[in-house]
Amino acid sequence: MDARLSASLPEIMTAREAATTGLASERTFGRWARAGKIPAIRLPNGQVRFRRADIEALLEPQATHDDVGSDGQEPLPGLGKAS
Template structure:
């Protein structure tokens, strides 16, 4: 098993699209629309056509969208 030291401290967990949809509480169609528009979190397309999202990329994407309004 790899430790954070072995991976450079990066979170390399890959999330499936259903996991991301559940977390964001959005329908699949919205997620794929965001992908077409280039505003979705960074995705990895596997050779079998499935899509995965790194946990770290999803977290960074969410941080970029935080509303700083009081």
């Protein structure tokens, strides 16, 4: 995530603020929260908030199943799996 964008986001944010990351729309963040796909904080008045760290984690590249061989080793760049 761009450090400038990260620094400009509050630690706890609304769906609208989370949507400024470009990851998803405000409505999608709400749907993800209701479905349990993203950790969310539900306030006593029913409003939902998200932790910046949780949003940043979604923006980080994730290793896919194809990135790790059956032996559990990640391939070396340009060389394939380590022997």
